[in-house]
Amino acid sequence: MVLVDRIQIELGAQEPWPKDVKLFQPYEVEQILLPDNANCLAVQAFLKMCNLDFQVEPRANAEAMSPSGKVPFIKAGAFVISELEPIVQFINNKGITLTDKLDPEMKSDMRAYMSLVHNVMEVAELYICWCDKETYNEVTSVRYGSIYPWPLNHIQNRVKRASVIKKLKVLGWYQKSMSEVFEEVENCCQALTDRLEGKDFFFGDKPTELDALVFGHLFTILTTPLPNSHIANTVRNYPVLINLVQRIEKDYFKRETKH
Amino acid sequence: MGTVYAKSEDAPTNLPTLPPQEPHAAHPSHKPESKEIFLDGVKARVDKIHVDGLARTKDDIIEDCIRDLFKATDFQDVLLKAHRARLKLDELGCFKNIAVFIDTSKGTGASPDGLEVTFNVTEYKRVTGGVTTQVGNNEGALLVGLRAPNIFGRGERVQVEYSHGSKRTTNFNMAFIKPMRGKYRPIFTTSVFQSNAEWPVSGYKELDRGLLFDFGFHSTSLIKHNIQWEATIRDLGVLSRNTSFEVREQAGLSLKSSLRHIISIDLRDDLIFPSAGSLLQITSEAAGLGGDVGYLKNEFYVQGNYSIAEDFVLQGTLSGGYMRGLTNDMKIGMSDKYYLGGPLSLRGFRMRGVGPHSDGDALGSLAFWSSGLHLFTPLPFRPGRGGFGDLFKTHLFITAGNIGDFKISDQNFLETLAANVRISYGLGIALRLGNMARVEVNYCFPHTFERGDQTHPGIQFGIGVQFT
Structure with missing residues (x-):
């Protein structure tokens, strides 16, 4: 089955980018959570950087519809692909890429930074949403449960929370205190700042998927109102990153937000 | 003692x-x-x-x-x-x-x-148990059961059952059953269940977890009523990457809370091969008392048997169903809808092969009717008469039906029911499997069908209890 799927994706790759590509994600205003929003925004930014047309299609059950159980996912013709990396791969197969000027060493660097963002920023976001009591009670549980009727909302909140905690335990994050989590975020921001210093984008004057991913996470962290705003304040200490976020927002989303 | x-x-x-x-x-x-x-x-x-x-x-x-x-x-x-x-x-x-x-x-x-x-x-002993086989819906299942009969001395029993079907269906059911005294023979059942079913023909799988309260009684000695309340959390999952996007859009959780009334009048002389008598079942269901699934649903099943000569039995069946959504913001799940086609209903078509499809996946409709006329005769030259041969019957049939989102409010409702009727006929052999199921092996000829229907001409195998 996996092989068949893979062959089909390869075959589909030869076709040009279809006109009616849709990006499915949860409702932004009342439903989406911080980590999901970051990933959805990252994919949106990447598609815009590639100059590909798409439409955002909000769905309450986007998470269940996704083949991997994670948002966002795109539907291009008969193909349904979820998450940033497989989408990047799918688009690369069509001959569209942001990394053609990069040498192999830089490419592996980029992958390392991307996994750093996934393993620190995304996990920290999960931690804040599901393990910080205040955030969970005031934001996460209300938003995540909003699409379900009573009493399914309470059941689903518990189920989801248990699965996130399980994941955090495996990653060794559940035992961490809030200040340790912020320290990790700080280290990650510092590493990204060091890499970016003096350049427009991480790898020269053109954006890559790493820029899209960093933009997705930092923009969401900066603009999402949470009871505990410490994480946003941590990010604000890195003006180089803020500049990057503002630049991408202006160039690709044609709007400006003050951070 | x-x-x-x-x-x-x-x-x-x-x-x-x-x-x-x-x-x-x-x-x-x-x-x-x-x-x-x-x-x-x-x-x-x-x-x-x-x-x-x-x-x-x-x-x-x-x-x-x-x-x-x-x-x-x-x-x-x-x-x-x-x-x-x-x-x-x-x-x-x-x-x-x-x-x-x-x-x-x-x-x-x-x-x-x-x-x-x-x-x-x-x-009975305090606890009994066993492993048995069960047949239904073109599927055989292994059933492991544990029962504690008569726990408080008045016929109350607790039973736990787990079944595993040949088509990856699993069911778990725990029930407490309490018969009550009175001339209407009331019986109260409360059960907790979990069932898991895969429907490759529709491209989805569904996991149901729920609660069921059932109150059964007889209004006369032959008319049986069941009043049920069911609350189920249903998780619809996409079966594969190739599943149609219309099915994918239905994925996710839903909560159904519904009230149901079932009347059944069974006057037949046998469950598998009746020679006389008729059966009538009427089910009415209202979903939407809480939860996010809402609809009104009515369906019926009639079966009549007439013995035209010794061992020659003519059987006629008619069934139909009609449902409509309650409000726009309440869902109707894929498992709530009607499907038509298959060896148990409209022969000569694939399972759920009639009606709207998307990329080969059956999507279901809001109304259907189907009927069948069967002639059961003994095997030619009657081999094994009075013994083994009596388990088999020759079976000639013609089935007809239609499915779609018909609306009663529609002016030419009856005409839409009659338009695009699917007809199939054929012959085969029917077999009695114990006293629990009928097995049919038929050679089918789909006669009238629409574009998009998935026909299945030739040999078709069916096993089940309730056939059209």
């Missing part, structure tokens, strides 16, 4: 010692060695009833079952009522074995025509 002694309430009135219609009792025209006796002429009354072998079963429910026996006035009546009492005792589900003995009444207080009836019962 306890024993219930039930004694006749009223003192014996003076009964004539000899039956008044003596000439009828012994027929004179017959040979002396084989006397024909008219049992309804023999005066008799029941003096005493013994029930032996009772341990934890309470007396009151036993008394309810056997009380009628005291009202018998002649010997035939005694036999019939004893038989009925035995059936009632069996229905309690407390006894493994029930034997009935009838003897003349002896000892003090015995009336001249008095009889003593003894029921010898063996109670």
